[in-house]
Amino acid sequence: MSFSFDHPLSSHHLSPPCGIDFLGSDSDNAEESVVGNVNRFAVVPPGYVAKPKQGHLVFDACFESGNLGRVDYITEFEYDLFIRPDTCNPRFRVWFNFTVENVKSDQRVIFNIVNFSKTKSLYREGMSPLVRSNSRPKWVRIPAKNVYYYRCPDHRKNYVMSFIFCFDREDDIYQFSYCFPYTYTKLQNYLDSIEKKYPEIFTRELLCLTVPSINVSIFPIYLLTYSMMKKYMDI
Known part of the structure; x- marks a missing residue:
């Protein structure tokens, strides 16, 4: 069984946020220093102190080729994700690869990867991120209509890639990647x-x-x- 991408949130193209700048050179500034990958990190609403409930997403990138340094809760439907830079050059921030679990069936989310460093990207030419899960181990691409790549003044003019996804199985662990990993x-x-x-x-x-x-x-x-x-x- 394959993933279903036909759901209300993904029936239209993402609209760019107000004030987006599509021009300019590569970004030199990371949003903040991001050190180390997230390790089974549960993202809960501000002020929530109890045990994470079903639907409080748990992110992990502590595996070979994994990269995700920080996750910020925006709303129950939206999360800002920060990728770690290359080992020897903090200006280069491109690769991501992470898992998400503890989802609810039919839970719809928007993931914003907010600190890309490249001006030009194949995401502008129709490429889209990959997804798979433990019950569907074959990589598939998220439809391009659910993906938007833009420059965002709210994140120090870093480049942002936003995509919509609907989780459909509560017992699955989902993995998202920039492209096909080769470890x-x-x-x-x-x-x-x-x-x-x-x-x-x-x-x-x-x-x-x-x-x-x-x-x-x-x-x-x-x-x-x-x-x-x-x-x-x-x-």
């Missing part, structure tokens, strides 16, 4: 399989370590002998 672990598993399959022509060497001490590999290119070509390329 470091998936890459390493693929390279391991290639190295085992072609040990004579494919080897990895350590080039350096990243800031978080992750291996960066280099792949020397060797000349293929005719016998190797016959073995690996079926000639």
Whole structure:
């Protein structure tokens, strides 16, 4: 069963808020310092101190390739989301990948990702975010009619991407992403399989370590002998 995007809130295009500026260069200022991913963070109305109820959304980005640093409650239907910047350059803020759970059936929300740094984006050309859930693990795109990308003076003229979504299953965990994630672990598993399959022509060497001490590999290119070509390329 696929997601249903036909519901009242998404039957029309989002209208840009008043005062939107569509011009200008890349934004240099993050809304505020965002450090660390949210970790099963329940967003409740201001002043609410009891245990979160069904429909009080729980956000999480503490997983490989996850990125969501902060969530602000605007109304029960709307949330402002702040993405964390690149590790070595706080000016670059593009990627997001997070999960949402503890939803109510037919709960409709607007998510505003409020601190994009890029002036130009494929979201202006019809691209839209991806969504999947644990009962529907295949990624699908949110319809472009439910997505709007604009520059917002209410957020220091940062670029904002707003999209509407309707949750339909209370027991599902929903995942939203900028585009198709490709994790470091998936890459390493693929390279391991290639190295085992072609040990004579494919080897990895350590080039350096990243800031978080992750291996960066280099792949020397060797000349293929005719016998190797016959073995690996079926000639």
